Amino acid sequence: MSLVKQLWIAIIGLMILVFFASFSISTLSAKGYYIEQLSLKNSDNANSLALMISQMDKEDVMVELLVAAQFDTGNYKKIELLDPSGQERVVKVHETDVQAHVPNWFKELVPIKAGKGVAQIQDGWKQYGTLIVESDDRFAYESLWKTTLQFLLWFLFAALLLGAIGTWVLRYLTSPLEDVVKQAEAIGGRRFITSQEPKTLEFNRLVRAMNTLSARVRSMLENESRRLDEMRYKSQHDPLTGLANREFFVGKLESILRDEDKNTRNGMLLIRICDLLTVNKTLGHQKTDQLLKGIAEQIGNTVKQHNKEFDEYLLGRLNGSDFAVILTAIDDLQPVAKALEVFMSTYAKSYAQEVNLQLPMAACTFKGDESRQNLFQKIDSLLVEAESEKHTAMVIERSIQAKGLLLNANEWRTTLLDALSSGGVVAQLFPVVDIKNRLLHSEAMMRLNVDGKALSAGDFLPWARRLNLLPQMDLALAEHILGQPKVQSGQLQVALNLSIETLKELQQRDILVDMLKTSGCADKLWLELPERAILDNLNYFIEFCELVKPLGCKVGLDKAGSGFGKISRLQEVGLDYIKVDAVLIQDISRKNSESEGFVRGACTLGHSIGLQLIAEGLQDIAELNHLEAIGLDGATGPGVPIRA
Template sequence: MALNRQLWIAIASVMVIAFVSSLAISFQSARAYFEEQLHLKNIDNANTLALTLSQVEKDPVLIELMIAAQFDTGHYQRLELLDPSGEPIASRTRATDAVGDVPGWFAELAELRVDPGIAQVPDGWQQYGTLYVESLSGFALEALWDTTVELFLWFFGIAAVLGLLGSMVLKSLTRPLDDVVDQAESIGNQRFIATPEPRTLEFRRVVRSMNILSARVRDMLGEERSRLEEMRQRLQRDALTGVGNRGRFDDVLGALLADDDPNRQHGLFLVRLVDLAEINRQLGHQKTDALIKELATRLGTVAGEHRDSFSDDHLARLNGSDFALILTDLLDAKPLAERLTEAMQELAARHAEATSLQLALSAGRFGPGDERSSILIRLDDALARAEHRETTCLEWATQGEDVDRLHGSDEWRAILHDAIEQQRIHAAHFATRRIDGRLIHREAMLRLEDARQTLTAGQFLPWARRLGLLPQLDLAVAESELERLARTPDPDGEPIALNLSIDTLLDESTRGRLLGLLASHTARAAMVSIELAERAAIDHPAAFREFCAVAVPLGYRVGIEKAGLAVTEIDVLHELGLSYLKLDRSLTTDLAASESNRSYLRGITGMAHAIGLTVIADGVRSAEELTQLGELGVDGASGPGVPE
């Protein structure tokens, strides 16, 4: 029961007890007073009337008239004159004692017991008779009833005022309790906040204890995150430059080659600092290290300048002098290759006075199903040709490295616009299940109905990204899926997961429309998961947090997909109200041969479970792999190895 309701009950109980006690005391006092006053009135009236009767002629008719006159002019219940033998000489009585609006139950409860006034009427030296006078008590009952009603109204009014004042004071006093409740719920939702300590001593102790608990859990998670970050740097990062190492490159390449969508195309660039030993001899160890760091920074900068041309970038240092840059879903490699070559030539010119720099570059494309060895052989051959030219330049790995696309830019723009307007964008659903086989949700993957065929996401998403149409595609699919759920009569239907692009998160207009759409479909919110890439939380934390702050309270489950080595960089991961992490395929590829990935995966699952997150592996290809992931603490999986 609410504390405020208990306060009202307590006040009401106290006031009822006080009212009953006061009523009993005042009632008894008032009744005794009225009885005494009525008895005195009866005696006085009896003596006065007896004196009057003793002075008149004792004519029975005259006596009768005087008794009748007195009865009619006063408030009497009974006037009766009896002779010495007890026979009535004159008598007047009323059948009832009128009590006005006094309830019968109160009249019975407050019945007044008043003795009659008795006086002797003499006739000379002899007794003529005895006079009995009883006054009406109804007026006294009415006065007693009015007093009781007035007392009740005063008590009721005082109780109401005390209750209102008490509620206001109680609300002020218990506000810290509301903060503690919010804090406890936040801890339950894996958000660890601190609450200001109130002035009330008892509440201050409670709030202080909760703050200590929240801080300890937050520190524990921070230590776990730091440990994972240290493990990541040691196992998957190059110690000098901070980019990925050879193991990370192999994981990413293997994951992309094992992708389920055969239409995806990616770009791969190799960069070699030629004759590193001679450069180290000329510049010295420290300056050579600075040069290598600058090279890695420039490669990352060039990738960032062409962010709209691909979905993700992965930079790795393969050995002392070689770097690899993988760009997923790369639409057109030529502009980026030209800018990369230009940047490397600028770097060589910048250090021309100190040493003669040659940077050899090679570029090529690959997709799912290609052989790892053949890809690297082609890139290495092209790199050797570039190195042989003895100048900073780039060689393509194949003659026709840019696979001809289905359409040109203008045609793609028309196709995508028509598909959005004519609602030819839909979703194919693929199961994500727990290790024990229970369904978590079905992931909605974009499909486009073209005139000739159904296009997969790998075919049109790169063009949609370049043309700035990704937000419209996301909105169209979200609207279609939410309306489909709304039409589904089964309240326990299959949950779905919607993938949102970073472009949608950053487009304020589309994000606002999407949040409005989510707000209008809250009846099925528990059946909808919304996924955003890890890079969205890393590169755009403010927009990501704002989205979570709206979507999570509406009841939607928000998760991070492609979660990998950067997940430990999300400082407020425990405060976002997330529901799950969907691990990047590169973390779960060839686990049997990678102890570093197994160790890191155990760390991620432990940290995620500590803050209540479900861990899902993406791209699982076999039942054996699924079993191994379960042993490492992963909760669920998606991919070809997961039954539909």
């Protein structure tokens, strides 16, 4: 029972007690007063009338007229004149029931029994008779009943007024309790938030204690996250440039080549510093390090300036002199390659007076059906051609433009808009299983029906991104999934991959939220976004979580691994699960102890705040037992067989 209800019950109980006490005292006092006054009136009127009759002639008619006149002028219930033998001479009785509106139970509860007025009438020296006067008590009952009703109404008004004031005061005093309850619920949900300390002493002590608990747990999570992040960074990055090291870069490349979507077109660029040993001798160790850092920075800046051309990117340092870039889901590699050639040429010229700096570069595209060995052979041959130019030059694969289905932006825009209007955006489902090989949910991969052919995401998503149509594509896919009978009946749960553009375009985001609200099956959706996109746009993600979490949706990270250092911030929004990047899972399969230690620590940290951790890119379902030993809760990938 709420405090407000308890307050009302207490006030009502107290007012009832006070009412009955006051009623008893006031009513008994009034009753005594009325009885006293009626008794005096009866006695005075009886003596006065008896004296008048005693002094007049005792003719029966005159006596009766005098009694009748007295009866009519006063409020009497009965006037009775008896002879000395007790026989009635004159009797006047008020026969109308004027007390009908006063409840009988009230008259029985508060009986007014005034004493009758009795006087003797003389006729000379003889007794003429006895006069008995009884006043009408209806006015006393009516007055007492009216007073009682007014008393009751005032008490009801006072009770309501006190209840309203008490409710307002209670709500004002307990307003900090809402924050306390939210904080307690958050801690129960393993979200360790802090609240502002209220002024009320008791609440202040409680909130302070809970804030201390949250702060300690948060500090523990941050320290553990920081430790894991440092472990991950050391095992995955080149210490000088901060780019991915060869092992991690190759592992990421392998995970892309093994992706379920074999038609996605990706790009790779290779940059080499010719004769690094001579450069090092000429410039010196310290300045050569600055040169390497500058090249890494130039590559990163160039790639980021063209981020609308691709989905994700990875920069790596393969060895002392070779830098590489992977761009996923890119349709046209030439703009990035040409821009990089310009930047690198300018950078090489800045060292022209100190050293002959040559930076040959190569660029090619690849798909998931290509082997790593063939890819490296292809780009190495292009790099050899670039080296033969004897200066900073970019050699681009000649067939790089010949693989698109549609060639220009207008054709793609028309195709995508037609598909959106005709329901051509559909989903292909891939299973995600728990560690016991039971279906957790199905992951929806976007497909596009064009002229009777289903295009994979790699064919059209680069153009959808370039044409700013990703939010509309996400909405169309969500509508398609929510319309599936198995989802509506609760037989199937589906993970929907969203783009960060959908969250950043507030109108499209609100349309998606409204769609989820009206669908009736929002609790069957697992909404996920790439980790890198979330960490770069954290506020948009937090706002989105606050909108969809109350609807029952589960929210998670996809391709996670590099952002565990910020997981303590993410847990505040009620994150439900994390899908660990396939490159880490492949490292575990190759018995990479550093990656295994990192994933094991991430599982421990994730479980401590209620997260499920799911492995991506599983190649063999038989590896589930090993994943369970590490602490993972599920898996998805080519090794998980598709179910009917």
